Amino acid sequence: MKLLREPLFHFLLLGTLVFGIYSLLSRSSTDKPGEIVVTRGKIENLTVGFTRTWQRPPTNEELQGLVRDYIREEAAYREALAMGLDRDDTIVRGRLRQKLEFITDNVTARREPSEADLQAFLQAHAQDFQTEPRFSFTQVYLNPQAHGQRLAEDAARLIQELRTKGAAADLNALGDPFLLESHFEDLPFSEIKKLFGDQFADGLSALQPGQWAGPVHSGFGAHVVLVRKRADGRLPALSDVREEVKREWAHAQRTEAIDRFYRTLLQRYSIRIDSLPEKKIAEAR
Secondary structure (H helix, E strand, O other), X not given: OHHHHOHHHHHHHHHHHHHHHHHHHHOOOOOOOOOOOOOHHHHHHHHHHHHHHXXXXXXXXXXXXXXXXXXXXXXXXXXXXXXXXXXXXXXXXXXXXXXHHHHHHHHOOOOOOOHXXXXXXXXXXXXXXXXXXXXEEEEEEEOHHHHHHHHHHHHHHHHHHHHHHHHHOOHHHOOOXXXXXXXXXXXXXXXXXXXXXXXXXXXXXXXXXXXXXXXXXXXXXXXXXXXXXXXXXXXXXXXXXXXXXXXXXXXXXXXHHHHHHHHHHHOOOOOOOOOOOHHHHHHHO
C-alpha cells in the first residue's frame, strides 16, 4: 500500500511508539489502579534532579520530602485524570501539543545541510539576507515656516549657489538652523529613515550622486542635498553569512516537518467548523 511506503506514516507510527514508551516509563512498575510504587530508579532520578539544582546531594530528610512530594503529585495526577480535569484546559492542551511537536522535531532526522543546500536557500530568500543601500551625503536645511510660498524658489536659488561655489561654499552660512549635522557618512537606508523619515529616504534614493538637488522633504521640512557616495544593497557571499543562513535553513526545515506532520495527522480526522448565525455575527460587531 502507498500509505505504508509514506515516510510520514512511519514518522507518526514512531511518534506514537515514543509516547507509549514514555507513558510506560513514567508510570510505576505496577498497573494496579490503587497502588503507587516509588521505584529505586525514581528515587535516583529525584536525587539527581536535586543535586543538579542545588549542587549537592539531598540529606535523608530532604530525600524523604522529595519522595513525599512525588507520591502526592502522582496521586493528585491520577485523581485529576479520573475527574477529567485535563479536558478543555488550555494550559494542559498547549503543553501536550508542545510535547508532541517536541517529539516530532526530535524524531525527524535533520541532516547537516550541504553547501548546495545553503546556497540555494540563500538565493531563494535573498530579500532576508541582502544588505541595505548606504549613503554618504550633505544636506542644507530650509525651514518651511521661514520661507513660506518662496520655499521652492529659495531652494532653486540655493542649489544654484552651491553648484557654483562647490567646495568653497560655507554651509554654516547657508540655509536655516537645524538640530542635525550637515554631513553624514556611510549611513544605512534604515538609519536614514529613522533620522529623517520615509519621505526623505525615498527622495534621497532617487538622487544622482555628485550634484546638489532638491528640495527633498522630511518630517522637519525641506533639504537641499548632495549625495556624495552611494553603495547599493547586495546579496552577500555565502561565506559571509553562512551561520545565519544555516540557522534559518534549520528553522525552515523544522517548520516544514511540523507542517507535513499535521497535514498527515489531520487526514485521520473529519474537520467541521460551525459558523455563527448571521444574527449572532451582527450582534458581535
